[in-house]
Amino acid sequence: MAVKSVFISGVGGQGTILAGKVITTALVNQGYDVKMSEVHGMAQRGGSVITQIRYGDRVYSPLIEKGRADVLLAFEKLEAVRYIDYLSPNSTLILNDLEMPPASVLTGKEAYPQDIVPRLKEEIKNIIVVNAVNIARECGEIRAQNMVLVGVLARVMDWSKNAFIEVIRQVVSPKYVQVNINAFERGWELNV
Amino acid sequence: MKKVFLTGNEAIARGAYEYGVTFASAYPGTPSTEILENIAKYSEIYAEWAPNEKVALEAAVGASMAGARAIVSMKHVGLNVAADPLFTLAYTGVNGGLVIVTADDPGMHSSQNEQDNRNFAPFAKIPMLEPSDSQEAKDLVGEALKISEMFETPVLFRTTTRISHSRSVVQIGERQPAEIKPYVKNQEKFAMIPGFARKRRLILKEKLQALEEYSEKFPYNRIEWGINQDIGIITSGISYQYVKEVFGDEVSVLKLTMTFPLPKKLIASFAEKVKEVYVVEELDPYLENQIKAMGIKVKGKEVIPEIGELSPEILRERLKREKVTVAFKPYTAVPSRPPVLCPGCPHRGIFYVLKKMKAVVTSDIGCYSLGVLPPLESIDSILCMGASISMGHGFKKAYEANGKDAPVITVIGDSTFLHSGITSLMDAVYNRSNTINIIVDNSITAMTGHQHHPGTGYNAKEEPAPAVSLEAICKALGVENVSVVDSYDLKAFEDAVKNAMNHKDGPSVIIARRACALLKGKGPKGLYAVNEEKCKKCKICLRLGCPAIQVSGDRVFINPLSCVGCAVCVQVCPFGSIEKVGDN
Ligand code: SF4
Ligand code: SF4
Numbered sequence: 001m002a003v004k005s006v007f008i009s010g011v012g013g014q015g016t017i018l019a020g021k022v023i024t025t026a027l028v029n030q031g032y033d034v035k036m037s038e039v040h041g042m043a044q045r046g047g048s049v050i051t052q053i054r055y056g057d058r059v060y061s062p063l064i065e066k067g068r069a070d071v072l073l074a075f076e077k078l079e080a081v082r083y084i085d086y087l088s089p090n091s092t093l094i095l096n097d098l099e100m101p102p103a104s105v106l107t108g109k110e111a112y113p114q115d116i117v118p119r120l121k122e123e124i125k126n127i128i129v130v131n132a133v134n135i136a137r138e139c140g141e142i143r144a145q146n147m148v149l150v151g152v153l154a155r156v157m158d159w160s161k162n163a164f165i166e167v168i169r170q171v172v173s174p175k176y177v178q179v180n181i182n183a184f185e186r187g188w189e190l191n192v
Numbered sequence: 193m194k195k196v197f198l199t200g201n202e203a204i205a206r207g208a209y210e211y212g213v214t215f216a217s218a219y220p221g222t223p224s225t226e227i228l229e230n231i232a233k234y235s236e237i238y239a240e241w242a243p244n245e246k247v248a249l250e251a252a253v254g255a256s257m258a259g260a261r262a263i264v265s266m267k268h269v270g271l272n273v274a275a276d277p278l279f280t281l282a283y284t285g286v287n288g289g290l291v292i293v294t295a296d297d298p299g300m301h302s303s304q305n306e307q308d309n310r311n312f313a314p315f316a317k318i319p320m321l322e323p324s325d326s327q328e329a330k331d332l333v334g335e336a337l338k339i340s341e342m343f344e345t346p347v348l349f350r351t352t353t354r355i356s357h358s359r360s361v362v363q364i365g366e367r368q369p370a371e372i373k374p375y376v377k378n379q380e381k382f383a384m385i386p387g388f389a390r391k392r393r394l395i396l397k398e399k400l401q402a403l404e405e406y407s408e409k410f411p412y413n414r415i416e417w418g419i420n421q422d423i424g425i426i427t428s429g430i431s432y433q434y435v436k437e438v439f440g441d442e443v444s445v446l447k448l449t450m451t452f453p454l455p456k457k458l459i460a461s462f463a464e465k466v467k468e469v470y471v472v473e474e475l476d477p478y479l480e481n482q483i484k485a486m487g488i489k490v491k492g493k494e495v496i497p498e499i500g501e502l503s504p505e506i507l508r509e510r511l512k513r514e515k516v517t518v519a520f521k522p523y524t525a526v527p528s529r530p531p532v533l534c535p536g537c538p539h540r541g542i543f544y545v546l547k548k549m550k551a552v553v554t555s556d557i558g559c560y561s562l563g564v565l566p567p568l569e570s571i572d573s574i575l576c577m578g579a580s581i582s583m584g585h586g587f588k589k590a591y592e593a594n595g596k597d598a599p600v601i602t603v604i605g606d607s608t609f610l611h612s613g614i615t616s617l618m619d620a621v622y623n624r625s626n627t628i629n630i631i632v633d634n635s636i637t638a639m640t641g642h643q644h645h646p647g648t649g650y651n652a653k654e655e656p657a658p659a660v661s662l663e664a665i666c667k668a669l670g671v672e673n674v675s676v677v678d679s680y681d682l683k684a685f686e687d688a689v690k691n692a693m694n695h696k697d698g699p700s701v702i703i704a705r706r707a708c709a710l711l712k713g714k715g716p717k718g719l720y721a722v723n724e725e726k727c728k729k730c731k732i733c734l735r736l737g738c739p740a741i742q743v744s745g746d747r748v749f750i751n752p753l754s755c756v757g758c759a760v761c762v763q764v765c766p767f768g769s770i771e772k773v774g775d776n
Contacts (some may be wrong), residue, residue, distance in 0.1 A: 103532050108743045
């Protein structure tokens with residue numbers, strides 16, 4: 001199988017690392033060659049964070065090239081528009097409809113752009129906008145927004161649903177397994 | 193054989209386990225930290241956090257002298273700290289196998305510089321291995337130990353961020369215990385007085401020649417002939433993956449894994465068989481310069497940048513000369529998102545007060561480096577671990593010597609103070625410096641992800657350990673004016689600084705103490721909100737830069753999902769408009 005690439009962007013503390021762990025564990029379990037790259041340290045203090053995942057028969061680079069990601073999974077709107085150059089005209093943008101104002105906006109120095117969703121909808125033909133926070137809240141745990149988004153992604157990529165549920169059982173702490181599975185399934189079932 | 197999905201750092205830890213290491217030491221530093229964290233999980237290996245990299249290396253040298261297999265790990269700048277033992281260690285050599293891991297950070301994701309530590313290998317005269325993925329990271333720990341014992345030399349093991357923090361599939365094996373080698377007293381080998389060192393220098397020269405022969409036959413240095421033998425690429429480490437990604441088997445590749453000493457014959461024979469040779473490497477022209485010195489014509493840095501991280505698209509554009517087409521342009525005029533101090537961070541109030549002080553503030557390496565950014569912007573300088581106190585001292589003395597005066601305040605973390613601040617403070621005491629030195633003590637090594645240090649009361653294996661007292665150290669050094677305040681109590685801190693400004697006979701130390709807000713069970717409790725009837729919209733609270741305090745239009749409010757209840761903002765609001773509304 002040709003190599004596929006999933007680019008995840010978000011804000012430090014949003015659960016992108018756990019999302020990456022669940023996705024890659026499921027892909028490794030299915031026998032793919034997988035590489036994943038993430039950055040630790042300073043960026044995790046509320047900064048912009050990215051995780052890059054590549055899988056297929058044989059993967060060399062852990063980094064995705066610009067214009068070559070199959071999917072950009074953006075956990076936040078500003079973190080989507082920063083990285084859309086990684087998409088090709090045929091790739092898919094999964095966008096969490098969430099606004100997390102950075103420091104300059106919180107303090108009123110800059111404004112949060114209000115036209116992101118309509119602009120992206122105009123530009124990108126394969127775009128899925130999800131309100132993962134609302135769905136996660138309905139599941140009873142806002143922090144499970146990451147699993148809602150993983151559910152949407154798994155459906156888009158045509159990954160095995162059961163393989164993911166199995167992995168969530170393995171890697172999530174027992175107390176939160178059920179709520180995470182519910183969140184994943186709600187994402188999977190979204191009619192997109 | 194079992195397959196697992198490991199980061200480069202986890203794979204190195206696994207390698208240490210499989211190949212019989214029994215001693216490991218480190219000081220945390222991105223991107224190296226998880227090596228020791230993972231080694232500490234194996235009960236078969238003694239593992240410790242050392243106060244700094246020099247101590248870590250020296251301890252590992254002792255373990256090796258005793259006959260054990262040992263590993264020591266650090267970030268690139270950490271090797272500068274450990275350079276003193278390193279250079280003479282090349283002369284003495286080792287007994288048990290000794291691997292020194294340096295994790296470099298091209299692009300400076302989490303570092304103050306991007307020095308290329310491959311240069312240390314020829315400088316210190318020790319062999320070096322560079323893995324290209326996690327499987328090699330694990331396997332090469334075994335090779336490094338073998339080389340180390342075969343040639344009685346330490347081995348430098350060099351990774352970069354994209355090796356250390358990338359995951360790939362690794363076949364793991366069983367542990368092969370290594371028996372401790374006998375220790376035999378041998379002063380001519382281990383005690384480097386000039387007479388003995390001169391002899392060892394000659395032995396080192398022979399060793400390097402033998403190692404070069406070994407490098408010629410080392411199976412991890414290998415040629416991968418491509419369809420095209422016109423173009424040959426010489427590469428190593430992560431750059432190898434980018435070359436394969438972009439060219440596949442279109443070109444011929446010489447993958448170097450032992451990058452000191454270089455296999456000169458192998459390189460020459462490869463260069464002869466292809467028409468054009470390129471060297472693809474990140475950062476310095478390390479391979480390029482050595483290959484050029486062999487009289488071989490290669491192209492390198494005129495095509496490949498020497499600054500920042502390399503990437504497959506750079507190779508595609510510059511080397512393959514393919515146009516990289518971008519369908520969607522990123523929006524450039526959008527707000528950036530730099531890292532910030534967390535809600536409830538005990539450093540926030542300290543910098544808020546310091547900003548009002550109009551002093552020269554020299555600072556140090558840690559989360560508190562973020563005090564350089566707006567809106568706090570209280571820091572004048574950041575250089576290296578421990579420099580805050582000594583730089584402040586030098587600044588103050590130079591001003592005095594030239595008839596100028598300014599209050600000088602230094603800011604250093606607890607872990608950084610124990611790493612290399614103590615000798616700086618000794619200098620300030622001994623030479624009677626009137627500096628004010630603030631130890632921001634959040635009782636953990638926070639930036640790298642909460643590692644213990646000699647002051648926390650726990651060791652690397654999370655077992656209770658003796659805790660050194662910061663105040664006792666300062667007093668023992670001869671600091672007369674030592675005070676301890678709660679970092680959340682802005683008035684107490686401000687009073688302590690004012691008191692220190694009046695203390696004119698030697699340095700003062702203020703220990704501002706409060707556990708990192710992210711430490712489980714140690715963070716503050718409570719939930720605060722702006723009483724909108726009382727709020728005068730002066731926006732003074734925004735000067736704290738707490739991510740929980742937000743504005744929307746004219747309205748100032750606290751995001752209840754982010755507020756952790758430190759009550760620092762309450763002390764800043766001049767109108768008493770911020771009130772406790774819950775217990776969180
Ligand atoms: S400092 Fe107090 S009065 Fe001023 S904006 Fe903040 S909450 Fe309102
Ligand atoms: S109490 Fe104030 S300063 Fe502390 S976390 Fe909450 S909003 Fe931020």
